[in-house]
Amino acid sequence: MRSPDPVQLADQLRGVLEPVVHGAGLEIDAVEVRTAGRRHAVKLVVDLPETSTAAGIDLDDIARLSRTAAAELDPHEHLIEGSYTLEVTSPGVDRPLTTPRHWRRNHLRLARIRFTDGDTVEARIGDASEDRVVVAVPGKKQPERREIAYTDVEHAQVQVEFKAPPQSEVDLLAATDGTDSTSANEENR
Template structure:
């Protein structure tokens, strides 16, 4: 049974990423002119610092140089965090989005924008903002109801530290 390059990369990189206290979110190999481009996306509950990303990039580069998983072709390596517009697909993504406004597309075809208040194994407790002077309402969303979800960017959102002060 042959193993795909993606599976080999995941097997090689997952222990490095886990040892750094991070989650391996995505591995993508694509063409960039004559070279290939290897993009590795990592994240954590505490977020990702530039220093942690640079250190992990050095470790991954060394490990890739020691292995044959990328073959003989030249490639560029990019290690980074997921963008603000990445889809929420795993329960840990919703946990990280606690306190944030999220746009949900539900399997029944409905769309909903709500703030994530709490997350458990079955679903999310959310607060749907009030419209036209109405008070916000609470809503429970089961994970199985969600077809797609993304964090909404809020430019005037108060940071938790500001609210505590």
């Protein structure tokens, strides 16, 4: 019997795992299936809901979800032919920003953005709607406010910073998205 297409299998597994993940108070970010012969590796990437104010997912929560997800997959082993390993993880800082939710979760973080025309810019993330994001591009004197359509972005990724964002960028973004710059700055510390 032929193994199912990894993309199709990932979609089926998403349907099986979604109630378990939601029951744990999390959301599925991605389900990936890699196949090598009759062996499969299932990677379940989960994230906090967009409305969550928590800073991250606790490792104990990941461990509990891993056990629950494995138990949920057992009765559905007919979907996965052969043996499989299950990896449950949260997205790392290297996760590309591919959905509006990713942009919103990284409000006031610095991102490297590569456009479809090949240009690249580093910019601080502001308000993100369903089709575009407002950013503050650092300048020599003052940051510049720009709106970027997601369709113009080829790749975007959060950059690791070891200091608080410049107040001028926070203020510019607060003026455009209605955020209180003082509380936004406090939240990012």
